Amino acid sequence: MKLSSFMDSAYQKKRPGKRLKTREGDMIFSLEDLADRVGNKPSREAVEELVPEDNNQLDLLISSDPKKKYSMIWGYLTSLAAERSSAPLKPPSRDYVGLELRHGTIILPEAGDHVGERMRGGRIVVKGKAGDHLGQEMQGGRIIARGCRDYGFRSMREGFGVILGDAGKFLGIGNCGGRITVMGSCKERAGWLMRSGSLNVSGDAGEYLGLLMSGGRIQVKGIAGRRAGWRKRGGSIAAGGFGPEAAVDVIELE
């Protein structure tokens, strides 16, 4: 006897009740549920493996508030959503938007911290000011922001960062590639430990510009603060003017 006929004979007097609506496939109920499965600081691959194909589910996850605890996971979700979407993604302005983005476009009215961190491709446009660690460890892609706070484009390897206004302290620390353009001014220690890549500043730069740099190119059209190129071992710095104790090989622009 087949199982179905066995069941029919067992339930012959019973008419089946209503079928409740059920969804097929794995589901993520919430960010907390996803974090239970992948941990609070997962890799992109771990998140990508579990994130549903269904874009509505992904949108629901992005619309929830990650708080501080799940912000990295939320960041990965924004990247995945941007990559899947043909139109630019406009998520809320929070930390870690576009984390490890590979392609696609994200447009933000303002940005929190760590926006575009470790991105490899695609574009992020911030209409207002960005927070700390903008484009940190970038490996490709482009970021355009009205301004940024400290540690912008730190440890950048490739890609292009444009700041339309002013940048904060420690811009482009430890860069070994990529291009940074600041249309306004930047504060102290820009290009610290720079090994390669380029940094162009249209306005002024703070003190210790290119501190300990060993490669790359820094050009400041305004005036650099004191000790520009302090203990630098390579690369080039050119500035419209510079304060006292600048390195001997700092070039003054005409």
Add this chain to the structure above:
Amino acid sequence: MQQADLGLRRLLMSLNWSDVWQRSRENWHWPILPLPRPGASEKSGEFPFGNYQITITSEMLAQGPLYIENLFDHLIVHYIFCPRSLGEAGHLAQAALDGLKKPDISTARYLVNLFSDIVVDSFRLERSEEDERKVLMGWRRLSMQGERLMPLDRVVLGFLKDYWRAALPSCSRPEVDHLARLFSPGIRDKSLWPRQCRQMARILEPFLPGILGRGQIRCLEILNGNADVLPLSSAANQDIARYEKVMAVLGLKGDLARWYRDQSYSIVIRETPRARSESYPSSPVKWRLTDPFSELDVSYSLSLAPWLIPGVTTFKRSEETGRLAPAGEAVPDLLVVLDSSRSMEGPTWGTKTHRATIAAFKACSFAYSKGAQVAAINFSEKYLVAPWTRDLGSVENVLVEFFSTRTHIPGKAIREMAEERPGCLILCITDTHIQNLYQEWEEIRRAAQAGHFVLFCIDQAYKDRHVEEALSSLGQVYYINRLEDLVTMVVDVTGKAYCGESFISLQ
């Protein structure tokens, strides 16, 4: 008042609830469940059934026999579907605690009950039209409570209205949609239950408590009264504080001994048959022309030289007769000597004490299951002794003690215990920072002579060659560099001693 009570009692009798119970059992293909036992009521108009911890009230009776059948059906499906077993109930309780911001025992119990109620009634609803009618009858009665309904009840009723497409009161709160999303994969996939329960705890925590979810968690082991002796499978990945909380949610008492025991249950000692020959092949020896040709190991000989020159490059496998013999039916008794000094780090998850005690528990229970008598010495600066016994509980109680002082091995006590049972297996688990080793050396040596001494040192080997050589003269010594190996090694030695190729000859 008394007359009214008598009237209700007559109503209950006329209802013949045992027939209703049997009808409910028949509905669910006669699950093996005991008949509800009516108990004495403290209030008039209430009829408690002690073994199921339910109370039928006069209001319920007034709803008619179909309502009571619905109640019994609901109860039965708890025991046959969700949570059904203690293990599943434990998983749900843990999930509820994980999901709560403020993990509280009664709140977690509410949530487990609420979750299992929804699962059970959804399962019944899908089964047949008749079951659907009964299920909705119960929920409609709840919805008619009006002002007495609390926010939790309103949210759940609103969710069930959407989920079941039933005529229940609606609720416009966003939590209703969250719950709908949570139950959208259905309720039949048991592997999803813990995740669903955890998520439900997150959603409903702000609304607790309500009318729903009260009472004890229903599983077969608790109903049958043997939940105290059965293992909780989820104990393997919980620390003691969380374990005690999970047990409290289930309405059980979780102590240190049970925590270790539950974890040791999941360790399996694979029993290999006692098939051992007295002779076994040993190293190759020269094959000479006088030897039978069949004994010549051609491939081995040719691997050493390209020519076969008899007596020079020809080899055979000789056989040796070992002293080891197949062990008899009798098993050696087991003495566990466990270090509980401060350096063992105490009974928290992942410490030396944790691993060592699990290993000791497993060794004891396995030896016990093989018919051996067991004894234990737990030592630090003081020591506790459980004398030779078949009462495993008393041995376990000694093993879980943690003194947290210096490491003074009680050589005399070990010797006396070993001499009481010559040939016993002595498993000593310590981290070798023994401060009185040389003072007690003679006693330990005599104990090792009386029994078979196996020492597990949670320490690196080759630290002190003199100590190492001295210890190895006592018997077998295992140095445990990685703590994870300790349980494996102890279990391995115990398994070999009691069911495998034993180094213990009982001839």
